[in-house]
Amino acid sequence: MPDMENALYVVATPIGNLGDITLRALEILRGVDLVACEDTRHVRHLLDHHEIKVPTLALHQHNENEAAAKLIRLLGEGRRVALVSDAGTPGVSDPGARTVAAVRAAGFRVIPLPGPSAAIAAMSASGLVDQRFLFVGFLPAKVGARRTAITELAPVDAALVFYEAPHRVLETVADLVELLEPQREIVIARELTKMFEQIERMPLVAAPAWLAADANHQRGEFVLVVSAPPPREGMDAETERVLAALLAELPVKQAAKLAAEITGQPKNALYARALQLKDSPV
Ligand code: SAM
Numbered sequence: 001m002p003d004m005e006n007a008l009y010v011v012a013t014p015i016g017n018l019g020d021i022t023l024r025a026l027e028i029l030r031g032v033d034l035v036a037c038e039d040t041r042h043v044r045h046l047l048d049h050h051e052i053k054v055p056t057l058a059l060h061q062h063n064e065n066e067a068a069a070k071l072i073r074l075l076g077e078g079r080r081v082a083l084v085s086d087a088g089t090p091g092v093s094d095p096g097a098r099t100v101a102a103v104r105a106a107g108f109r110v111i112p113l114p115g116p117s118a119a120i121a122a123m124s125a126s127g128l129v130d131q132r133f134l135f136v137g138f139l140p141a142k143v144g145a146r147r148t149a150i151t152e153l154a155p156v157d158a159a160l161v162f163y164e165a166p167h168r169v170l171e172t173v174a175d176l177v178e179l180l181e182p183q184r185e186i187v188i189a190r191e192l193t194k195m196f197e198q199i200e201r202m203p204l205v206a207a208p209a210w211l212a213a214d215a216n217h218q219r220g221e222f223v224l225v226v227s228a229p230p231p232r233e234g235m236d237a238e239t240e241r242v243l244a245a246l247l248a249e250l251p252v253k254q255a256a257k258l259a260a261e262i263t264g265q266p267k268n269a270l271y272a273r274a275l276q277l278k279d280s281p282v
Pocket of ligand 1: 015016085087088089090091092093094116117118119162163164165189190191192193194221222223
């Protein structure tokens with residue numbers, strides 16, 4: 001039995017392949033007094049697979065506050081508790097955040113046990129070289145709200161990582177094609193770590209046809225990763241003016257930083273332009 005504190009252990013669990021669980025996660029799940037989880041039958045499958053006998057408590061979005069209060073009572077009695085979700089990392093498009101906040105506010109330690117998360121798995125196998133990515137998770141289910149969300153995300157200078165359900169993947173991808181720059185690429189990662197895993201990279205505009213080409217392409221669980229927007233060619237006159245004025249008084253880095261704050265344009269693009277202006281002022 002490991003030397004364990006009476007803390008809340010936030011444990012990542014497999015997203016498909018049951019082998020994807022860390023040695024430390026198994027040790028902790030064996031050592032705790034209770035495992036709080038979304039679906040007790042689901043976690044029982046994992047626990048049985050590893051011959052772990054430990055009581056479970058249902059904790060899902062509809063009872064999270066009451067369940068968290070119960071966990072805090074148990075922690076107060078010196079018990080050790082684990083929190084898991086159905087798959088992957090708790091709190092990542094899954095319940096857990098409210099529980100973690102309540103437990104911390106009650107003065108108990110929260111100890112994360114890192115492990116699988118579909119977003120990170122997809123990103124790691126995407127081959128996209130974008131330095132930054134924004135984890136969006138699920139887009140709104142309603143068409144109007146989804147399209148507004150995508151429009152707001154369009155100028156963000158980062159790759160975008162979405163979760164999507166199989167019955168909505170086609171319409172979501174159609175909206176991405178319509179509302180994002182056509183030069184962007186998409187990586188469709190489905191059924192990660194499972195038997196029918198597929199990770200396909202293609203121009204964004206080609207994605208609807210790929211999904212429609214085979215009914216299997218729309219089955220299972222999906223992560224969609226869209227590459228960052230193409231670099232902007234040139235800047236608008238006002239941004240150039242602000243940057244040039246700042247550059248006359250300040251070093252390049254500081255000028256780019258301030259210009260980004262003033263204009264809302266990406267700092268890296270302003271920095272690149274500031275270097276050009278410094279070398280050959282126009
Ligand atoms: N907490 C989880 C995590 O850390 O990845 C995410 C839970 S969220 C409720 C479930 C969504 O994650 C699915 O609808 C799908 O978009 C994505 N997902 C989970 N497992 C996946 C897998 N094996 N392959 C692809 N996507 C997956």
